[in-house]
Amino acid sequence: MIEEPTPKPSFTLTDTDGRTYDFAAETEGKLTLLYFGYLNCPDICPVHLAQIAEVFEREPDVARETEVVFVSVDPDRDSPEAIREFLDNFDGDFVGLTGTRDELDAAQTAAGVPPAVLEGEGDDYTVEHAGWVIAYGADALNHAIYPFGVRQSEWVNDLQILAEIEG
Amino acid sequence: MRRTVLGLALLSVALLVGCQESGRGLLVSDVRVGAPAGPNAALYFTVTNRGDEPDRLVGATTDVAERVEIHETTMDDDGTMRMQAVAGVDAPINQTVALEPGGLHVMLVGVERLDEGESVDVTLQWEVAGDLDVVAEVVAPAETMADDHGQ
Numbered sequence: 001m002i003e004e005p006t007p008k009p010s011f012t013l014t015d016t017d018g019r020t021y022d023f024a025a026e027t028e029g030k031l032t033l034l035y036f037g038y039l040n041c042p043d044i045c046p047v048h049l050a051q052i053a054e055v056f057e058r059e060p061d062v063a064r065e066t067e068v069v070f071v072s073v074d075p076d077r078d079s080p081e082a083i084r085e086f087l088d089n090f091d092g093d094f095v096g097l098t099g100t101r102d103e104l105d106a107a108q109t110a111a112g113v114p115p116a117v118l119e120g121e122g123d124d125y126t127v128e129h130a131g132w133v134i135a136y137g138a139d140a141l142n143h144a145i146y147p148f149g150v151r152q153s154e155w156v157n158d159l160q161i162l163a164e165i166e167g
Numbered sequence: 168m169r170r171t172v173l174g175l176a177l178l179s180v181a182l183l184v185g186c187q188e189s190g191r192g193l194l195v196s197d198v199r200v201g202a203p204a205g206p207n208a209a210l211y212f213t214v215t216n217r218g219d220e221p222d223r224l225v226g227a228t229t230d231v232a233e234r235v236e237i238h239e240t241t242m243d244d245d246g247t248m249r250m251q252a253v254a255g256v257d258a259p260i261n262q263t264v265a266l267e268p269g270g271l272h273v274m275l276v277g278v279e280r281l282d283e284g285e286s287v288d289v290t291l292q293w294e295v296a297g298d299l300d301v302v303a304e305v306v307a308p309a310e311t312m313a314d315d316h317g318q
Contacts, residue, residue, distance in 0.1 A: 039205035043240050044248055046204050047268050050308035089204035114247055131248030147246055148269045152309060
């Protein structure tokens with residue numbers, strides 16, 4: 001938990017239905033979990049999302065209060081359709097966003113994470129990216145950041161506490 | 168410290184469930200692959216070298232993927248995650264090495280659809296022990312984490 005919470009960032013991207021998605025407006029008044037990742041990532045991205053999805057299955061009340069926003073930082077490979085399909089493996093309600101490289105860099109900077117870097121040549125490049133989940137309370141403040149390696153029990157505990165924060 | 172504790176925890180899990188495969192002094196256990204949500208999947212396992220020679224995982228093959236690579240995810244001081252191919256994974260004598268999320272994994276590139284509960288045949292290629300056939304269990308992605316696995 002962060003002692004002096006920082007405000008939720010403002011940025012606009014495009015969701016998997018092709019609609020404009022104003023992050024601050026769309027998630028207003030809700031516990032929001034923001035994660036930057038990419039679909040070719042087999043290791044930590046699915047684990048984060050799967051852990052959150054498991055908590056939601058166990059705690060439907062928490063799920064109702066929470067918006068999960070996954071931003072793909074790999075627009076060249078991750079089409080909106082592919083992002084939707086990827087997220088549906090975890091939870092059909094997870095929001096998937098994409099944008100131009102400039103828009104994505106701006107979103108990451110606004111959220112206080114170092115913009116992802118593409119490394120390597122051809123189709124097999126890998127993406128260096130911030131591996132943490134950023135949690136904003138219903139009060140639009142960033143109360144916690146989750147690096148990779150959070151236990152499932154911590155997610156259950158923390159999401160219940162975060163969901164109690166009033167807007 | 169955390170790594171040591173995890174290593175011991177994994178070892179005890181391995182002892183409880185028994186090792187799945189062994190060959191030339193290598194005990195390979197807890198072989199699992201996260202059900203893929205995207206084009207790639209990650210395979211994890213634990214290996215203990217009870218032989219009298221250091222060994223090294225140099226590759227792997229499986230029919231369910233176009234290609235297999237050994238990868239390591241590392242975290243920078245600022246929290247940025249970086250995933251890169253590595254040439255191999257060392258298995259020193261009398262040590263247990265865990266491939267786990269956020270560290271080492273065998274990446275199945277261009278993997279076919281795999282559902283939880285399925286089994287996947289994988290051949291692990293070792294420098295000394297040679298080819299070792301193992302069976303990986305397809306588990307939910309969250310269950311690839313050592314913390315949660317086997318509980």
